[in-house]
Amino acid sequence: MSPQQAKFTRFDESDSNDWQIIDDHFQSYRNGVTDRVLEHLLRLKGDNHGYPVDRYTHCLQTATRALRDGADEEMVVCALLHDIGDDLAPDNHADIAAGILEPFVDPLNTWMIRHHELFQGYHYRHFYGLDRHARDDFRDxxxxxxxxxxxxxxxxxxxxxxxxxxxxxxxRPMLERVLSRTPFAAEPSG
Known part of the structure; x- marks a missing residue:
């Protein structure tokens, strides 16, 4: 027997029962977000692009350093996921990571993840003839x-x-706790 499904073929033909069915499915699906995020993080294994370690190890190492430096759990999770978008969107990977984290973390941490690549560029942009101080445009x-x-x-x-x-x-337990938070701007599914 297949799971119960809404009966409409257009939103303007739906009723509250349809949306309760959809919301029940959404809540069940949402409960598996940690596993799906971890599966995606694992895709970075072996992907080193010439770096001394693969992207997976880099993410784990960044999170380890944050933890050992006394960062709170949310920041450690941000560190763990900061490069998760590398395989899907190498030119804007930070936007992918920020999009995953945005519903569950402080907006300032979302901003940090979204801009980390530009800020990181302080350490290498000059090798490409670019302004290593570009991050200073955001000093305020x-x-x-x-x-x-x-x-x-x-x-x-x-x-x-x-x-x-x-x-x-x-x-994993930290990731589960952060990703199971009620989203900041909780809206109904759909």
Whole structure:
């Protein structure tokens, strides 16, 4: 027997029962978000693009460094997922990560993740003939300092194959707690 489905073929023909069925399915699907996010993070294994470690290890290492530096759980999860969009959108991977995190984290942390690539560029943009100080255009933004710290202390130093990196299993409970929060701007599904 297939799961119950709404009866309409157009939204303007729907009724409250249809939307209750849809919402029940949505809530069930939403409960599996941690597993789907972790599956996607695992896709970064073996993907090193010439870096000393693969993107998966880099994410784990960034989260490990954040944790060991005393970051709160939300920030550690941001560190873990900051590059999750690399395989889908290499030219704007930060937007993918920010989009995943946005419903569940402080808007300043979302901004940090969305802008981390530009801020990270302080350490390499000049090798491409670009302005390494481009991040300074955002000096007055309330998330400026946290983004500089994230990039300088955790992200740009997390390419060390010899670093004692914590395994993914260590971070799973944190990820589950953050991704199970009620979204900040909770709206009905659909």
């Amino acid at each position: 933004h309330p998330a400026y300092e946290r983004t500089v710290y994230f990039c300088d202390q955790w992200d740009q130093v997390s390419f060390d194959p010899d670093y004692d990196t914590l395994p993914l299993e260590y971070f």
